[in-house]
Amino acid sequence: MKGERGVPVRLRFTKRGRVRFISHRDVARAFERAFRIARAPLAFTEGFNPHPRISFGLALPTGTESDAEYLDVELTEETDLDRFAADVTEALPEGMGVTGVEFLAARAASLQQGVTSISYHVEAFFSDDGAWSPSDVEAWVQDVLAADALVVSLRRKGREVTDDLRPAISALEVEGPEAGSPPANPPSHDATAIDTRATCVNVKLELSTQPRNVRPEEVLALVGPGCLSARKVLRIEQWIERDGSRLTPLEADTRPRAGIGAR
Amino acid sequence: MTTSLWPEIEPLLPGVEKPGRYIGMERGMQRPRHEPGLVRWLLVYPDSYEVGLPNQGLQILYEILNERDDALAERAYAPWGDMEAALRGRGLPLFSLENHVAASEFDVIAFNLAAELTYTNVVNCIDLAGVPVRAADRTADQPLVFAGGHCAFNPEPMADFVDAFAMGDGEELAGEITDVVRRWTAAGRRHREEVLHELATVPGVYVPSMYDVSYDGPFQRLTPRYADVPAVVDKRTVADLAAWPYPKQQLVPLVEVVHDRLNVEIFRGCTRGCRFCQAGMITRPVRERPYEQVRSMVQGGLARSGYDDVSLTSLSSADFSGIDGLVADLVNEQAGCGNVALSLPSLRVDAFTVGIAADIQKVRRTGLTFAPEAGTWRMRQVINKLITEEDLYAAADAAYSAGWRRVKLYFLTGLPTEMDVDTLGIAELARNVVEIGQKHTRKAACTASVGGFVPKPHTPFQWFGQNGIDELHRKIFLIKDALKGTRAEVRWHDPPATYAEGIASRGDRRVGAVIERVWRQGGVFQEWSEHFALGPWLDAMAAEGLDPEWYVTRHREHDEPLPWDHISAGLHRDFLWMDWQAALAEHGLPDCRWTPCYDCGVCTDYALEHVVASAVPPAGGSQGTGQDLARGGDVPVAILPTRKRAVAR
Numbered sequence: 004m005k006g007e008r009g010v011p012v013r014l015r016f017t018k019r020g021r022v023r024f025i026s027h028r029d030v031a032r033a034f035e036r037a038f039r040i041a042r043a044p045l046a047f048t049e050g051f052n053p054h055p056r057i058s059f060g061l062a063l064p065t066g067t068e069s070d071a072e073y074l075d076v077e078l079t080e081e082t083d084l085d086r087f088a089a090d091v092t093e094a095l096p097e098g099m100g101v102t103g104v105e106f107l108a109a110r111a112a113s114l115q116q117g118v119t120s121i122s123y124h125v126e127a128f129f130s131d132d133g134a135w136s137p138s139d140v141e142a143w144v145q146d147v148l149a150a151d152a153l154v155v156s157l158r159r160k161g162r163e164v165t166d167d168l169r170p171a172i173s174a175l176e177v178e179g180p181e182a183g184s185p186p187a188n189p190p191s192h193d194a195t196a197i198d199t200r201a202t203c204v205n206v207k208l209e210l211s212t213q214p215r216n217v218r219p220e221e222v223l224a225l226v227g228p229g230c231l232s233a234r235k236v237l238r239i240e241q242w243i244e245r246d247g248s249r250l251t252p253l254e255a256d257t258r259p260r261a262g263i264g265a266r
Numbered sequence: 267m268t269t270s271l272w273p274e275i276e277p278l279l280p281g282v283e284k285p286g287r288y289i290g291m292e293r294g295m296q297r298p299r300h301e302p303g304l305v306r307w308l309l310v311y312p313d314s315y316e317v318g319l320p321n322q323g324l325q326i327l328y329e330i331l332n333e334r335d336d337a338l339a340e341r342a343y344a345p346w347g348d349m350e351a352a353l354r355g356r357g358l359p360l361f362s363l364e365n366h367v368a369a370s371e372f373d374v375i376a377f378n379l380a381a382e383l384t385y386t387n388v389v390n391c392i393d394l395a396g397v398p399v400r401a402a403d404r405t406a407d408q409p410l411v412f413a414g415g416h417c418a419f420n421p422e423p424m425a426d427f428v429d430a431f432a433m434g435d436g437e438e439l440a441g442e443i444t445d446v447v448r449r450w451t452a453a454g455r456r457h458r459e460e461v462l463h464e465l466a467t468v469p470g471v472y473v474p475s476m477y478d479v480s481y482d483g484p485f486q487r488l489t490p491r492y493a494d495v496p497a498v499v500d501k502r503t504v505a506d507l508a509a510w511p512y513p514k515q516q517l518v519p520l521v522e523v524v525h526d527r528l529n530v531e532i533f534r535g536c537t538r539g540c541r542f543c544q545a546g547m548i549t550r551p552v553r554e555r556p557y558e559q560v561r562s563m564v565q566g567g568l569a570r571s572g573y574d575d576v577s578l579t580s581l582s583s584a585d586f587s588g589i590d591g592l593v594a595d596l597v598n599e600q601a602g603c604g605n606v607a608l609s610l611p612s613l614r615v616d617a618f619t620v621g622i623a624a625d626i627q628k629v630r631r632t633g634l635t636f637a638p639e640a641g642t643w644r645m646r647q648v649i650n651k652l653i654t655e656e657d658l659y660a661a662a663d664a665a666y667s668a669g670w671r672r673v674k675l676y677f678l679t680g681l682p683t684e685m686d687v688d689t690l691g692i693a694e695l696a697r698n699v700v701e702i703g704q705k706h707t708r709k710a711a712c713t714a715s716v717g718g719f720v721p722k723p724h725t726p727f728q729w730f731g732q733n734g735i736d737e738l739h740r741k742i743f744l745i746k747d748a749l750k751g752t753r754a755e756v757r758w759h760d761p762p763a764t765y766a767e768g769i770a771s772r773g774d775r776r777v778g779a780v781i782e783r784v785w786r787q788g789g790v791f792q793e794w795s796e797h798f799a800l801g802p803w804l805d806a807m808a809a810e811g812l813d814p815e816w817y818v819t820r821h822r823e824h825d826e827p828l829p830w831d832h833i834s835a836g837l838h839r840d841f842l843w844m845d846w847q848a849a850l851a852e853h854g855l856p857d858c859r860w861t862p863c864y865d866c867g868v869c870t871d872y873a874l875e876h877v878v879a880s881a882v883p884p885a886g887g888s889q890g891t892g893q894d895l896a897r898g899g900d901v902p903v904a905i906l907p908t909r910k911r912a913v914a915r
Binding site: 021026028029035094096 | 279284286289291293521568570574
């Protein structure tokens with residue numbers, strides 16, 4: 004991309020509550036508007052159709068919540084980052100807010116390339132069709148972690164392909180089961196598999212994003228078709244694993260703020 | 267008191283397409299508290315969220331009602347099929363987006379009728395609200411169903427379903443309706459008849475149940491049931507747009523919608539006098555917004571919304587007094603705060619307007635659309651769209667030379683007196699436009715978009731028999747064949763849908779039963795080609811013993827009662843008939859903004875005047891402003907030199 008070379012910064016932001024139902028594209032547009040409302044000094048590309056230099060990390064599926072979304076944006080000048088974060092948060096819809104911001108080091112890897120794994124908390128519930136009892140959960144976790152391979156078939160570009168999920172699962176833990184707090188209403192797309200005696204569990208997982216971004220729902224599906232359904236999926240953190248250390252995107256590839264304001 | 271349905275709705279959302287349509291949360295959204303004593307309005311646009319959200323009329327009323335101490339307003343849109351099925355599957359009703367309150371908890375459910383093919387969606391929304399679809403079956407504790415908007419100017423096809431129609435501008439009327447409903451509610455909401463009778467006495471409100479219907483042969487006649495109910499309901503008009511700088515906080519949706527930009531209405535009404543155009547006839551006179559107010563609405567709106575795209579809306583934006591200066595000011599003021607695109611919809615066809623368009627679209631260029639509407643000068647005199655070929659070709663030349671590669675042309679076919687030479691004239695214009703473009707770029711192309719003409723109430727063409735489906739198909743294929751192998755692409759509107767629109771557009775009260783039948787057959791979202799089928803419409807007409815040809819393709823007689831005779835947009839019937847005769851005689855009529863009044867009836871009857879800052883027509887001069895109408899050509903066209911301006915950053 005030609006154009007002004009700006010000052011790149013990396014933001015962490017949340018997507019919680021009702022706003023989780025907007026798409027990744029909608030999030031991008033919400034940020035573009037929020038930057039303009041906040042009068043952020045954005046750097047633009049040159050050409051017939053100039054646009055701000057904003058790049059997002061791995062798309063968050065519509066309906067999934069997150070405490071750890073990231074984007075990189077180029078500014079035209081070094082800015083008071085805390086104030087910048089506050090102004091942008093003010094202009095974002097309810098449920099979205101900037102929770103961290105740092106200057107990005109020169110030649111930093113993009114979020115898409117850099118992030119290697121993502122941690123999730125999933126609120127899931129068991130159907131009560133008798134095929135699985137909640138007390139089997141612990142055994143299932145042990146089985147998954149002990150397995151050499153967990154081959155699933157999936158459709159990619161209209162073709163049936165197989166994939167091994169095991170290498171993608173770097174952590175799996177289940178808390179519960181605990182009776183009670185069944186969903187007020189089961190999801191419409193899965194209405195037959197659920198009844199009101201469903202039991203909730205909290206699943207904590209970390210899944211790798213490379214070579215492909217494995218979704219928590221795929222791991223839940225290993226229990227059996229329709230047995231364990233996610234009610235709420237929350238991204239907890241994204242990780243960049245490099246040279247044996249595990250860093251968040253705000254820790255990796257950023258540079259200290261010292262010296263700003265002394266210009 | 268009021269219950270939020272959100273806990274029931276939330277679990278449905280992972281299973282539906284674009285769930286963001288059902289969460290509200292737009293920037294500018296209000297969260298009114300349902301205090302006792304407030305008149306609660308639910309404003310509904312009866313099409314999908316993406317189509318309905320940008321509607322400015324609805325947003326204006328939303329703000330005006332929420333500013334009042336005695337009212338609140340929330341919004342709803344027609345849920346898409348998957349969401350409707352999910353709601354019905356769980357026994358859940360239509361709900362508002364602000365507080366997710368059931369539609370039946372509101373005092374007033376008000377629909378915007380912007381297109382006839384949304385009528386079945388209106389019925390569906392009433393049903394989904396849990397309210398009886400027929401007004402006669404409703405009880406005092408159920409909401410009052412209102413409708414307004416352009417299509418309300420022939421209310422009869424929807425008269426069975428709607429308790430009261432609001433005619434014309436709603437800014438003042440919404441408050442007056444609120445007063446009546448508030449008093450009725452405070453007095454204990456005893457009989458529905460009471461409030462309907464009182465509403466019928468509010469100027470601009472038409473209450474169908476306050477009239478007895480009789481038939482004189484096939485013709486409907488309405489007689490007021492009470493002495494204080496008017497025989498003719500006049501539309502309402504706000505005299506001064508400056509008093510109503512709304513919307514002040516245009517809603518900024520989170521999901522992508524049509525017209526996803528800041529819209530600032532620069533004037534209302536149009537007196538170009540295009541005879542096919544219902545909007546131009548029923549919104550007279552012209553009322554311009556003051557220049558400074560437009561500027562501050564644009565500045566404030568951009569800063570508040572975060573949009574980088576603003577449209578100066580009206581029925582013919584290049585006619586705004588001093589439009590070139592306004593555009594230059596706005597473009598200059600935006601320099602330094604990002605790249606803001608400005609657009610003018612409904613461009614007049616001449617090189618002057620292309621000059622403006624080139625000037626404002628230096629930064630980000632959108633499509634350029636012209637609407638010559640008809641293929642020959644004779645045909646354009648009939649419809650009073652007085653664009654000469656020189657104007658069009660100069661506009662095309664200016665456009666391609668300014669860098670546009672594709673120009674879009676809008677045409678109507680099936681117009682009164684149209685002969686094949688006129689239809690083929692469409693192809694010839696398109697071919698010539700491409701040829702002009704190819705002098706500038708080999709890649710020059712154009713799109714000719716052809717719609718079948720539907721005669722509309724309160725226009726001079728209200729007496730004309732619409733072309734049938736086969737005839738429209740034949741004409742479209744004439745054009746298509748003539749443009750085969752050229753770089754002019756033809757797009758057309760489906761003639762069967764045009765036919766159904768014809769049934770609803772000039773229908774009488776008997777058509778209500780037809781609309782109900784189509785809805786019961788599952789015929790919703792009829793504006794969407796993938797959902798439209800003519801079969802259910804024809805079956806319903808047959809089942810009701812109605813002849814569709816009588817409604818659609820029949821020419822009306824001078825003395826024949828029309829189903830909308832009891833509604834007045836201020837236009838004298840004699841004027842409309844005279845203009846119809848002038849059309850048949852191929853006589854154009856100049857714009858009365860800048861030429862002497864020909865007394866259409868609106869200003870004289872309603873004691874109104876044009877509010878226009880400039881007493882002279884804009885430069886460029888097309889469309890009946892200063893040309894030699896007898897010859898229709900040789901007008902010197904001033905091509906505005908395109909000024910160089912640094913890219914705003």
